[in-house]
């Protein structure tokens with residue numbers, strides 16, 4: 001078990017975990033819960049973590065422009081993403097501000113990386129015609145989360161450990177928390 005010697009170590013550990021998850025389809029933290037705000041109420045659902053860049057504090061997921069979550073993020077850009085690693089007994093919560101990208105190289109690269117079956121998910125299923133791929137591409141978007149707060153909780157029989165890191169003008173500032 002990784003035992004953090006400092007809160008900074010915990011935040012680094014959290015980012016390493018997210019980077020590993022984004023790069024490995026079989027990783028236990030590849031699936032994240034995304035919470036948004038929907039007219040003052042919470043809404044939560046599962047998303048695949050596609051990309052993580054700790055140096056820029058970015059997490060990326062793919063989605064459909066027509067979905068409720070996109071409307072909710074357009075109305076309120078604040079979001080929280082959560083994963084739990086069952087073997088490590090580690091919970092990670094990332095609070096973030098979101099932007100939705102429909103064009104640009106990152107979005108184009110993401111679309112290029114999808115196979116035909118995945119691309120078809122972005123079609124209008126009500127259409128009786130064999131739709132063109134360009135119609136599906138118009139519905140595809142990249143959800144970009146800029147993380148400003150990371151909360152890492154490690155469950156341990158010797159005593160749980162929790163660290164919160166906040167990103168500010170001088171970088172990450174982290175501290176132990178209880179509970």
Ligand SMILES: Cc1cc2nc3c(=O)[nH]c(=O)nc-3n(C[C@H](O)[C@H](O)[C@H](O)COP(=O)(O)O)c2cc1C
Pocket residue numbers: 031043044045046047048049061062063064067068069070
């Ligand atoms: C295992 C799993 C992975 C999913 N991955 C994604 C994803 O990467 N992107 C996405 O938009 N929806 C994904 N979904 C579907 C969403 O959880 C959700 O049901 C759907 O997008 C509609 O959500 P909304 O109405 O809140 O927008 C996934 C669902 C499951 C069960």
